[in-house]
Amino acid sequence: MTKSTNSKSGDSGKILVAKNLSRNYTVSRGVFHPLATVRALTDVSFDLAAGETLAVVGESGSGKSTLARLVTMIEAPSAGSLVINGIDVAQATAAQRLELRRQVQIVFQDPFGSLNPRQTIGAALAEPLLVNTKLGRVERESQVRTMIERVGLRPELLDRYPHMFSGGQRQRIAIARALMLRPRLLVLDEPVSALDLSIRAQVLNLLVELQDEFKLAYLFISHDLSVVKHIADQVLVIYLGRAAELGDSAQLFAKPLHPYSRALLSATPVADPLAKKDRIILSGDLPSPFAPPSGCRFHPRCAAAKPHCSEQIPVLEAKQGRTVACFEVKG
Amino acid sequence: MTNKSKSTAAKASMQSAADAEIQTALQSQTPFRAFWSAFCENRGALVGLSILAIIILAAIFADFIAPHSLSEQYRDSVRAQPVFAGGSWKFILGTDGVGRDTLSRLIYGARTSLFIALAVVVVSMFFGIALGLLAASTSVAVDVVISRVIESLMAFPSLVLAVLLVAVLGPGLFSTIIAVSIGYLPTYVRLMRACAKTELSKDYVTAAKVMGVGKFRLMVRTILPNCMAPLIVQAALGTSGALLEAAALGFLGFGVQPPTPEWGAMLADAREFIRSDPWIVTLPGLAILITVIAINLAGDGLRDALDPKLRRS
Numbered sequence A: 001m002t003k004s005t006n007s008k009s010g011d012s013g014k015i016l017v018a019k020n021l022s023r024n025y026t027v028s029r030g031v032f033h034p035l036a037t038v039r040a041l042t043d044v045s046f047d048l049a050a051g052e053t054l055a056v057v058g059e060s061g062s063g064k065s066t067l068a069r070l071v072t073m074i075e076a077p078s079a080g081s082l083v084i085n086g087i088d089v090a091q092a093t094a095a096q097r098l099e100l101r102r103q104v105q106i107v108f109q110d111p112f113g114s115l116n117p118r119q120t121i122g123a124a125l126a127e128p129l130l131v132n133t134k135l136g137r138v139e140r141e142s143q144v145r146t147m148i149e150r151v152g153l154r155p156e157l158l159d160r161y162p163h164m165f166s167g168g169q170r171q172r173i174a175i176a177r178a179l180m181l182r183p184r185l186l187v188l189d190e191p192v193s194a195l196d197l198s199i200r201a202q203v204l205n206l207l208v209e210l211q212d213e214f215k216l217a218y219l220f221i222s223h224d225l226s227v228v229k230h231i232a233d234q235v236l237v238i239y240l241g242r243a244a245e246l247g248d249s250a251q252l253f254a255k256p257l258h259p260y261s262r263a264l265l266s267a268t269p270v271a272d273p274l275a276k277k278d279r280i281i282l283s284g285d286l287p288s289p290f291a292p293p294s295g296c297r298f299h300p301r302c303a304a305a306k307p308h309c310s311e312q313i314p315v316l317e318a319k320q321g322r323t324v325a326c327f328e329v330k331g
Numbered sequence B: 001m002t003n004k005s006k007s008t009a010a011k012a013s014m015q016s017a018a019d020a021e022i023q024t025a026l027q028s029q030t031p032f033r034a035f036w037s038a039f040c041e042n043r044g045a046l047v048g049l050s051i052l053a054i055i056i057l058a059a060i061f062a063d064f065i066a067p068h069s070l071s072e073q074y075r076d077s078v079r080a081q082p083v084f085a086g087g088s089w090k091f092i093l094g095t096d097g098v099g100r101d102t103l104s105r106l107i108y109g110a111r112t113s114l115f116i117a118l119a120v121v122v123v124s125m126f127f128g129i130a131l132g133l134l135a136a137s138t139s140v141a142v143d144v145v146i147s148r149v150i151e152s153l154m155a156f157p158s159l160v161l162a163v164l165l166v167a168v169l170g171p172g173l174f175s176t177i178i179a180v181s182i183g184y185l186p187t188y189v190r191l192m193r194a195c196a197k198t199e200l201s202k203d204y205v206t207a208a209k210v211m212g213v214g215k216f217r218l219m220v221r222t223i224l225p226n227c228m229a230p231l232i233v234q235a236a237l238g239t240s241g242a243l244l245e246a247a248a249l250g251f252l253g254f255g256v257q258p259p260t261p262e263w264g265a266m267l268a269d270a271r272e273f274i275r276s277d278p279w280i281v282t283l284p285g286l287a288i289l290i291t292v293i294a295i296n297l298a299g300d301g302l303r304d305a306l307d308p309k310l311r312r313s
Helices: A064-071 A094-103 A121-132 A137-150 A155-159 A167-179 A197-214 A225-231 A249-254 A259-266 B002-027 B031-040 B043-060 B102-137 B140-154 B158-169 B173-200 B203-210 B215-251 B263-269 B278-306
Strands: A014-027 A036-049 A053-057 A079-084 A104-107 A185-189 A217-222 A234-239 A242-248 A317-319 A322-324
Touching (some): A014 A064, A014 A217, A053 A225, A064 A185, A094 A104, A121 A137, A137 A155, A167 B203, A225 A249, A234 A259, A249 A259, B031 B043, B031 B278, B043 B278, B102 B215, B102 B263, B263 B278
Antiparallel strands (some): A014 A036, A014 A079, A234 A242
């Protein structure tokens, strides 16, 4: 359970450096309307070293999954740069892109949708090796067996189909599949939120073990803050596609600076009925990403908002040991 | 490290105890077993499948089953009555206008008719799947071209289209197959395209993309198997339509040419005797009717058994 401390020193270099990542989607709203642009993600920057976990938290629609799609290279960013393992994704050659594919893998939220229902588990685990390597059949099978045992399932299960497994087992299979190519970065898109509480802890512990063993960097996307607190080294809070706060997990949970982080963290349930509840209840809903508010995107719901918040966009600035995008937080 | 692997092993052994019970329960649940037990619940489907099996076996072993040659003309017993209408046991289902044994010709005719129907399904399904996958996976331009061409094909009544094509290609077995196949192409293209589009948005497809699975493998090995259920059902139900259409072409004289027996053509040949000897025209009609009903019953059962909404739970 304890995180290895040497991995935080960053001597193994940065695996992922994202600079000002943005992603816009153009959406057709019918023949007689002009095309609309949704700014799903704007100017998000962060970096991630081996063995480190960066948690991305935010409401639904805040751009978390868009970030996952960009980092896994399913989609190209509209602006900004993504450097994985020292290679700029936008300028990578075909051979480099192939290599990068192997470095970054993903585990999805829904373990019932992320496995091909017509493929046995053995075939699903062998497929990444079949497609990406020149390994022979015997070698592939032995690697599949090793990996399925590593995630705590028996090799006899390999000729079963996904529908014969429980959610927790499926998520273990999905993790095993993601690790077959020995990636250096694993994007975990809410990997435990579809699981029962008891299974959740098992899978999280497995993830922590695997991280130490394979020196994996995790980009952990979640809206479950108790899970984030447990697993993250750094936390990135995003609101409506913009980074609100980025900083060390322990610090951020101890004292959130951005008003939105404060509200988000105050909503975390505490397993103590006598604990003082001082929730910050936000009014209103997440604004439409078609027409985001002017200035700071959070100002219509912010308790600390001042008139200039609606005019100027706050940039991420180093304040009190982390980076915050808010005018009201003093440096 | 060792500590951890130990704990994993302990976890695995704990799981294995619980798993052992489930395992025995699951062992029999291979996808095919599950499908078969669902299929058997439908009585009509079983009946349809049995009848179809008999007809197919008769067609395959026609050379051993048919009591007479398919083209020999018994001049002394032209238009003999079937047994149940007072005829002799020599010609169980009577003879036709030139004295050929009806039963033998029906059995050999099953061969032609079923072959055409199956060939139509195979040809139209193969090209339909290929075009549908192409439309779903490549650029928007390709999608638009394929979809619009296929939709314009649907503007023609399929029989008229088939007659037109046979007129161009000349009558015969292969032009019948091609002509009917083109009429059935749109169903498969649209089914495949729609299903592939749905599957493409699912997580397991994204996972395959992230793993570096190439486009061809993605479409053929990942997506196609997940779309097979509706395609198989469509194929099963389409077989009866193809059979009917081939018979219609045969009836119009555009199909297989004499002396090859074909149910539609037999119907057409016996037309002139409908008042004097109604059996000659009724029997090929009955053969078509029974086969089509059998295929439809079996197809319905197949659809119920493969319906993704009812299964996979």
